[in-house]
Amino acid sequence: MLVSVIGTGYLGATHAACLAACGHDVVGVDSDPGRIEPLEHGRAPFHEPHLDELLDRGVRAGHLRFSTDVHDAAGAEVHFLCVGTPQRTGSRAADISAVHAAAAALAPLLTRPCLVVGKSTVPVGTARELATRLRRDAPAGEDVHVAWNPEFLREGHAVEDSLRPDRLVFGVEADEDDQVLRDVYVEMINGGVPVVRTDLATAELAKVSANVMLAARISLVNLLAEVCEAAAADIGDLTTVLGLDERIGPHFLSPGVGYGGGCLPKDTRAFVARAEELGVAGPAALLRDVDAINMRQRARTIDWTVALLDGRVQGRRIAVLGAAFKADSDDVRDSPALDVAATLQARGADVVVHDPKAAANAARAKPGLRIADGVEAACQGAEVVLVLTDWEEFRGIDPVSLLDVVARPQVLDGRLTLDPHKWRAAGWDFHALGRGAR
Ligand code: UDX
Numbered sequence: 001m002l003v004s005v006i007g008t009g010y011l012g013a014t015h016a017a018c019l020a021a022c023g024h025d026v027v028g029v030d031s032d033p034g035r036i037e038p039l040e041h042g043r044a045p046f047h048e049p050h051l052d053e054l055l056d057r058g059v060r061a062g063h064l065r066f067s068t069d070v071h072d073a074a075g076a077e078v079h080f081l082c083v084g085t086p087q088r089t090g091s092r093a094a095d096i097s098a099v100h101a102a103a104a105a106l107a108p109l110l111t112r113p114c115l116v117v118g119k120s121t122v123p124v125g126t127a128r129e130l131a132t133r134l135r136r137d138a139p140a141g142e143d144v145h146v147a148w149n150p151e152f153l154r155e156g157h158a159v160e161d162s163l164r165p166d167r168l169v170f171g172v173e174a175d176e177d178d179q180v181l182r183d184v185y186v187e188m189i190n191g192g193v194p195v196v197r198t199d200l201a202t203a204e205l206a207k208v209s210a211n212v213m214l215a216a217r218i219s220l221v222n223l224l225a226e227v228c229e230a231a232a233a234d235i236g237d238l239t240t241v242l243g244l245d246e247r248i249g250p251h252f253l254s255p256g257v258g259y260g261g262g263c264l265p266k267d268t269r270a271f272v273a274r275a276e277e278l279g280v281a282g283p284a285a286l287l288r289d290v291d292a293i294n295m296r297q298r299a300r301t302i303d304w305t306v307a308l309l310d311g312r313v314q315g316r317r318i319a320v321l322g323a324a325f326k327a328d329s330d331d332v333r334d335s336p337a338l339d340v341a342a343t344l345q346a347r348g349a350d351v352v353v354h355d356p357k358a359a360a361n362a363a364r365a366k367p368g369l370r371i372a373d374g375v376e377a378a379c380q381g382a383e384v385v386l387v388l389t390d391w392e393e394f395r396g397i398d399p400v401s402l403l404d405v406v407a408r409p410q411v412l413d414g415r416l417t418l419d420p421h422k423w424r425a426a427g428w429d430f431h432a433l434g435r436g437a438r
Contacts, residue, residue: 015119017064147173304431308410379406403427
């Protein structure tokens with residue numbers, strides 16, 4: 001099939017590469033030449049394991065093209081909308097202007113029957129509005145159909161999640177649209193991936209609902225972590241117990257400095273905003289608390305650090321290990337690690353950050369922040385070391401050799417990444433969010 005993918009961020013670039021790997025002819029379109037240039041050469045404009053191999057293979061085989069010109073999407077049988085929907089400035093709601101702009105650019109090119117498939121995360125009701133606009137503005141009129149097919153990929157696992165998703169959701173208005181999507185994903189469906197067919201609204205809600213459930217789970221674990229600290233209990237052991245309950249399961253039970261990234265924070269807020277618009281303000285207050293607990297983790301990390309420095313951070317050397325919002329990603333959007341580092345620096349601390357992959361993005365996002373290219377360089381002369389991203393590399397730090405580098409052996413583990421026994425045995429004053437009393 002000839003397929004277009006509009007928007008080539010984490011979602012669109014991965015989707016385009018995976019569709020090409022499934023045997024389709026794909027053109028990826030983005031108005032940002034900075035993204036298109038590396039993609040044309042088979043390289044991702046961001047760090048994502050295994051994506052470069054897939055892009056390179058697709059581009060070399062001639063199944064995958066990229067362009068800044070939306071006219072190159074004309075003629076595709078299926079158009080996927082993969083543009084970003086960030087938080088609107090000054091509001092909790094999602095900014096869906098890029099979705100409408102992409103549809104408006106596409107509409108005049110739709111001269112024959114086709115399916116426009118939304119993958120972006122949008123407030124429920126957007127798909128119906130989009131269908132009305134496209135049918136009004138496209139030359140093909142009623143022959144333009146709209147479907148919603150949310151994507152659940154995690155950064156750092158985007159390729160694996162796209163090629164072998166837990167489920168495919170097809171929000172459609174007609175049997176023929178369901179069939180088109182089955183043809184697009186035939187390889188995965190034959191491989192056993194389950195399909196759930198829904199209406200448009202349910203499919204739109206599916207993505208944001210999954211994300212608010214994950215966000216709520218993390219905030220609940222962080223609430224338990226704070227109680228553990230107050231009661232001198234251990235959140236690591238507690239989550240092991242909880243995870244062995246089949247009804248609860250072991251995933252998404254890691255406490256710490258909280259969730260960040262381009263999805264969970266803004267999707268939780270956008271869900272609240274949309275629920276309020278729909279008259280469901282009362283129950284949606286639960287998610288305001290989820291957000292507040294999440295932001296509280298950053299504040300608690302800062303307070304704890306200040307306490308370890310005897311209440312005064314001005315001019316004090318602090319090492320922050322981690323800038324990405326999670327391991328295996330170079331994404332620093334709404335990153336708790338970077339937020340904590342920047343806030344401590346703004347209070348006058350002498351902060352040095354190290355991250356294995358996100359250094360360049362961290363420097364761009366916070367130009368005043370000092371970045372070191374290794375753990376030891378970041379910890380040189382530090383009076384406290386904060387571990388705020390769960391990189392495997394940090395798990396393997398040797399606490400004995402790091403003693404020679406720091407000015408004071410104090411560590412605060414904000415991701416339950418370090419082994420407390422090993423660090424204490426090496427002579428460190430060890431602290432961790434959720435682990436025992438201070
Ligand atoms: C998320 C969803 O998982 C994915 O399905 C959706 O498509 C996009 O949003 P992503 O943002 O890539 O994916 O990251 P995810 O792995 O979900 O982690 C989100 C945040 O939660 C990270 O900051 C992570 O460190 C944090 N987290 C995750 C925890 O604090 N504890 C956990 O147990 C799990």
